[in-house]
Amino acid sequence: xxxxxxxxxxxxxxxxxxxxxxxxxxxxxxxxxxxxxxxxxxxxxxxxxxxxxxxxxxxxxxxxxxxxxxxxxxxxxxxxxxxxxxxxxxxxxxxxxxxxxxxxxxxxxxxxxxxxxxxxxxxxxxxxxxxxxxxxxxxxxxxxxxxxxxxxxxxxxxxxxxxxxxxxxxxxxxxxxxxxxxxxxxxxxxxxxxxxxxxxxxxxxxxxxxxxxxxxxxxxxxxxxxxxxxxxxxxxxxxxxxxxxxxxxxxxxxxxxxxxxxxxxxxxxxxxxxxxxxxxxxxxxxxxxxxxxxxxxxxxxxxxxxxxxxxxxxxxxxxxxxxxxxxxx
Amino acid sequence: xxxxxxxxxxxxxxxxxxxxxxxxxxxxxxxxxxxxxxxxxxxxxxxxxxxxxxxxxxxxxxxxxxxxxxxxxxxxxxxxxxxxxxxxxxxxxxxxxxxxxxxxxxxxxxxxxxxxxxxxxxxxxxxxxxxxxxxxxxxxxxxxxxxxxxxxxxxxxxxxxxxxxxxxxxxxxxxxxxxxxxxxxxxxxxxxxxxxxxxxxxxxxxxxxxxxxxxxxxxxxxxxxxxxxxxxxxxxxxxxxxxxxxxxxxxxxxxxxxx
Numbered sequence: 001x002x003x004x005x006x007x008x009x010x011x012x013x014x015x016x017x018x019x020x021x022x023x024x025x026x027x028x029x030x031x032x033x034x035x036x037x038x039x040x041x042x043x044x045x046x047x048x049x050x051x052x053x054x055x056x057x058x059x060x061x062x063x064x065x066x067x068x069x070x071x072x073x074x075x076x077x078x079x080x081x082x083x084x085x086x087x088x089x090x091x092x093x094x095x096x097x098x099x100x101x102x103x104x105x106x107x108x109x110x111x112x113x114x115x116x117x118x119x120x121x122x123x124x125x126x127x128x129x130x131x132x133x134x135x136x137x138x139x140x141x142x143x144x145x146x147x148x149x150x151x152x153x154x155x156x157x158x159x160x161x162x163x164x165x166x167x168x169x170x171x172x173x174x175x176x177x178x179x180x181x182x183x184x185x186x187x188x189x190x191x192x193x194x195x196x197x198x199x200x201x202x203x204x205x206x207x208x209x210x211x212x213x214x215x216x217x218x219x220x221x222x223x224x225x226x227x228x229x230x231x232x233x234x235x236x237x238x239x240x241x242x243x244x245x246x247x248x249x250x251x252x253x254x255x256x257x258x259x260x261x262x263x264x265x266x267x268x269x270x271x272x273x274x275x276x277x278x279x280x281x282x283x284x285x286x287x288x289x290x291x292x293x294x295x296x297x298x299x300x301x302x303x304x305x306x307x308x309x310x311x312x313x314x315x316x317x318x319x320x321x322x323x324x325x326x327x328x329x
Numbered sequence: 330x331x332x333x334x335x336x337x338x339x340x341x342x343x344x345x346x347x348x349x350x351x352x353x354x355x356x357x358x359x360x361x362x363x364x365x366x367x368x369x370x371x372x373x374x375x376x377x378x379x380x381x382x383x384x385x386x387x388x389x390x391x392x393x394x395x396x397x398x399x400x401x402x403x404x405x406x407x408x409x410x411x412x413x414x415x416x417x418x419x420x421x422x423x424x425x426x427x428x429x430x431x432x433x434x435x436x437x438x439x440x441x442x443x444x445x446x447x448x449x450x451x452x453x454x455x456x457x458x459x460x461x462x463x464x465x466x467x468x469x470x471x472x473x474x475x476x477x478x479x480x481x482x483x484x485x486x487x488x489x490x491x492x493x494x495x496x497x498x499x500x501x502x503x504x505x506x507x508x509x510x511x512x513x514x515x516x517x518x519x520x521x522x523x524x525x526x527x528x529x530x531x532x533x534x535x536x537x538x539x540x541x542x543x544x545x546x547x548x549x550x551x552x553x554x555x556x557x558x559x560x561x562x563x564x565x566x567x568x569x570x571x572x573x574x575x576x577x578x579x580x581x582x583x584x585x586x587x588x
Contacts, residue, residue, distance in 0.1 A: 209435075209436075212430070212435065213435075215427075216427065216430065218416050219413070219415065219416075219424075219427065220413060220414060222379055222408070222410045222413075223410075223413060223427075223479075225378070225379060225399065226377065226379070226403065226407060226408045226409075226480075227403055227427060227428070227430055227431055227483070228398070228399040228400035228401075228402065228403030228404070228430070228431040229399065230399055272418040273416040273417070273418055273419070274418075274419075274423070
């Protein structure tokens with residue numbers, strides 16, 4: 001009982017940290033805005049016209065977008081880890097991200113007149129990738145985690161090839177696509193935010209309904225099915241949800257690795273493996289981590305705006321190696 | 330109470346269990362024995378719906394198993410595998426509470442009545458003082474008891490155990506089998522288990538099913554089944570069987586492999 005109340009406090013503290021970080025991040029940038037002005041502008045008591053524009057049109061949408069996407073990818077990773085019973089699973093390693101990216105790129109480069117279909121293309125691409133991974137990993141007795149990771153490698157290679165091919169064929173239209181491929185939040189405003197928000201909220205609500213199922217398949221296939229659960233059906237539903245959350249994130253800002261892998265892992269070290277705490281914790285921590293990555297990317301090397309996907313890879317890669325050294329997997 | 334009627338199981342074109350029948354009366358302990366690869370575990374997995382069977386019927390408490398939903402089955406029957414792994418930070422009481430989920434709709438939380446049943450299951454398995462410990466920190470016998478407690482919390486009519494003692498040392502084996510007997514005697518729990526050890530099967534069972542190459546070789550009381558002929562035929566071993574008049578539970582002394 002002591003442990004569960006501790007986990008609850010850790011989750012609440014992380015949520016508060018993320019909110020504080022959001023306010024600080026709004027202040028940081030080429031024009032520094034003190035916290036009192038930020039709060040004043042947001043709650044309507046101060047009205048410096050410049051601040052209003054910077055906060056409402058530029059920084060707040062970007063900060064919110066980073067947090068929403070961070071939360072999405074982290075939840076997606078946490079769900080995939082439950083589905084595959086493997087702490088190595090995440091939307092990047094299983095090929096979901098690159099499948100979604102390849103499909104989005106087809107529209108961006110080959111059929112730019114249909115950009116409104118980008119979210120659907122991302123979902124379809126993610127589903128195809130996940131479908132291939134499952135088809136390869138499916139055995140009569142169920143799904144084996146090792147083959148899932150191996151088929152993820154194959155799918156990633158395939159999608160990487162498609163992406164490479166597209167970038168060569170349409171090199172004239174490339175610059176915008178490169179920003180997107182690297183997972184950049186630069187120049188993302190209210191439009192991107194409004195595109196993602198409804199899907200994200202729907203996805204979060206569904207994930208909270210998935211908590212018990214995720215907890216039960218943690219006990220292993222035989223135990224779960226002995227408890228009257230249809231294990232393969234749970235797997236498919238949770239995977240659909242994970243692909244959905246990852247795909248809308250890819251559609252909005254491109255490929256961001258490691259959040260889906262590292263964040264649930266950190267969350268597990270902090271609050272344990274019960275999804276009642278792990279899922280909200282992944283959500284809050286994912287929001288915080290991607291916010292830090294994005295804010296760091298746009299302020300540390302100003303005026304350069306380093307895509308957060310690149311920063312996440314640079315920080316996440318070594319952290320991943322560190323976890324492997326510690327034999328955390 | 331539990332009837333298996335001429336079921337056959339194939340695995341990748343190969344017949345593993347062929348036209349197998351047996352039935353279990355309420356309150357009985359039935360052991361399934363047989364050499365490695367004879368199909369005894371497969372049989373138990375099929376009748377608990379972990380793997381599909383192709384022909385035949387299984388009747389559980391008067392209803393055809395195939396006409397029941399997975400949850401309906403889980404409320405009447407539980408199955409415990411040889412080895413289970415709980416997440417490293419899961420406590421005993423958390424694990425045992427999962428046994429209540431077959432009785433809950435997907436949105437329902439556990440209520441006081443459920444927690445009472447969980448506590449009752451912990452008491453029956455003598456785990457009350459361990460309830461806040463992590464399952465992973467328990468000894469082999471204790472953790473097997475925790476999994477049995479989870480199964481008990483399902484409030485099943487029948488409990489299937491697949492080699493419940495395989496990974497345990499002898500004192501823990503004894504501890505688990507004594508618990509099984511206790512549950513049977515105190516609550517009238519019907520038990521079907523796969524065992525390797527012939528003496529354990531003889532000591533703890535009311536009836537024994539002998540499986541040989543996917544077929545039923547023998548079915549009867551320990552006195553009827555445990556014969557030197559059976560052991561020679563099924564296990565290719567010479568043995569001495571010592572009958573104790575008062576107990577009807579013969580002791581088996583294995584001597585040597587038949588060449």
